[in-house]
Amino acid sequence: MSEPIERVAVQVDRLCWTGILLGLAFTMTNVQQFAAAGAPVWSLAWSAAWLLDPMVSLVLLAILRAEQVTARHGVRMGGWVRTAKWFTLGATYVMNTWSAYAAGSAALVVLHSVPPLVVFVAAEAVTDLRDKLGSAVAVSVVEPTSLQSNVQQPAKRPGQRTSFADYLAVARAARTPDVVVTPAWVREVTECSRGLSSRLAAALRAEVQS
Template sequence: MLAREAAEAAELRAHQSHPDVVALRVERVRTQVDRLCWAGIVLGLAFTMTNVQQFAAAGSSAWSLPWLAAWLLDPTVSLVLLAILRAEQVTARYQVATGPWVRRAKWFTLAATYVMNTWASYAAGSVAGVVLHSVPPLVVFVAAEAVTDLRDKLTDAVTAAFTEAHHRTVPHAAMNAGVEVHEPARRPARRGRGDHRRTSFAEYLTTARAAWCPGVMVTPAWVREVTGCSRGLSSRLAAVLTAEVAGSAEGGDAP
């Protein structure tokens, strides 16, 4: 009885600690974070729509052409902002850095929404109105900035969870099967403050080449994991190694 329960528990634990299962749990958390942030951003933008319409209508009579056209202003700004955030959702997923104009466009749309939403309260000198109409745009602004970093860190968490679970389960399975296990290439040791020599791009690339094996997807996160390089350098290393892998696949040689 106990032996059967122990065997069932061991089988269940083996499935729960499988690297793909562990990574999937973190993926689900990332999905939940995305949905909650999107819900908050959309609700915040919807709250500002009426105030922006009143700002654009400027006292026009209801259902007149200027009054109707004023309803287009807030969606125009909000749709551009949502498009930027949607693009950042994908780039953060694969840890691809975006250019400075992306952040400028995001800040401009958020600033425009804030100004149009609070202008009437500032003009009327209503402190309560300023506070009330400042909260939703500022929440949207903070969420838009935070969600990008959260996605990036959750991507790192997925990679770290998979790697840790893989290192924990594969050696045990290999030992039980009598297979010799080769340790993965270790990242270069960090240099002390007294050593001013910096690791070169070629040295990082050599380390990444040694760590790569067929079936491994080369991503900036994986490059940082095996080399210990910086976030900015990992994208360049991943691009070079990916090109080498693709070229070697066509030529039939390993990188």
């Protein structure tokens, strides 16, 4: 049951990031024209104008990727990170639509607003989507494991502990290719103790690297 969800999670992640990259690529020409301000083609000012959009976009992509990873482990970003994200998104929108607003063309405003707005929405949605899909993977792994344990094994006596191998099997099944294996992530998907999570994370990382 968990394998299809994992595949969907990877597909959703790739599609969202592809959409974000295409949206940013679409804005590059308009931003270049805004920065060049009518400079002759191949002049120094015209050539340098191509650097403005990648400069903003690379910072934005770095923030989005870092935010996605930290959110998966329950770590909240500070105010400066949020400010930087929304500043770069806002700057991209303004530079991309400036000429359309100046021309007073509603059609151009709509045309040049759609890609930045898609990036805005996807930037917020991609983190939540990946987090919820990760939770779905964990639930789909833990529930069948619990049912199988109840059917094939006698009921546990009070105080009986889940084995290291059982915890490791749950963590192994829940891991997706883009997951960073940390003790915090192991505790999230297995609900093991803090001390055991470090050993489980080390064992799982060793398996991945071998």
